[in-house]
Amino acid sequence: MVHFKNRYMVMEVFIDASRGEADPVILTQFNITKVIRDSIQLNFGECGLAASLGSLQLKYVNPLTKICIIRVSREDHQKVWAAITMVRNIGKIPVSFNLLDVSGEWIIVFDAL
Known part of the structure; x- marks a missing residue:
């Protein structure tokens, strides 16, 4: 039996509401997953999206x-990290992502919170 190797990335989202619309965006699992998938497809193409789509999952949003x-997955975490870095807005609201921690275990991730 093969063990699936994961990487968990703890990201902080900075929303610049002063430069966007009057109504700031509410962070949901759908919003963040959509912009990450769109960024992967834009920067790495269909093949890059297909390779990382099987393991990409948003586990927690506050x-x-x-x-x-x-x-x-461990093999695709740098590609996903690069794609997240290139995200500039969610909807019409300017945002930026800050990586707080990368870990291989789910339990250790909560130490960064």
Whole structure:
């Protein structure tokens, strides 16, 4: 039996509401997953999206603290990290992502929170 090796990335989302619309975006699992998938497809193409789509999963989102935890395979975590770095907006609101921690275990991720 083969063990599936994961990487968990703890990301903080900075929302610049002063440069966007009057109504800031609410962070949801759907919003963040959509912009990550769109960024992977834009920067790495269909093949890059297909390779990372099987393991990409948003495990935790807190709209108050703007922290999210993303699970991805060990082989694709640098590609997903690069794609997340290139995300500039969610909807019409300018955002930026800050990587707080990368870990191979789910339990250790909560130490960064």
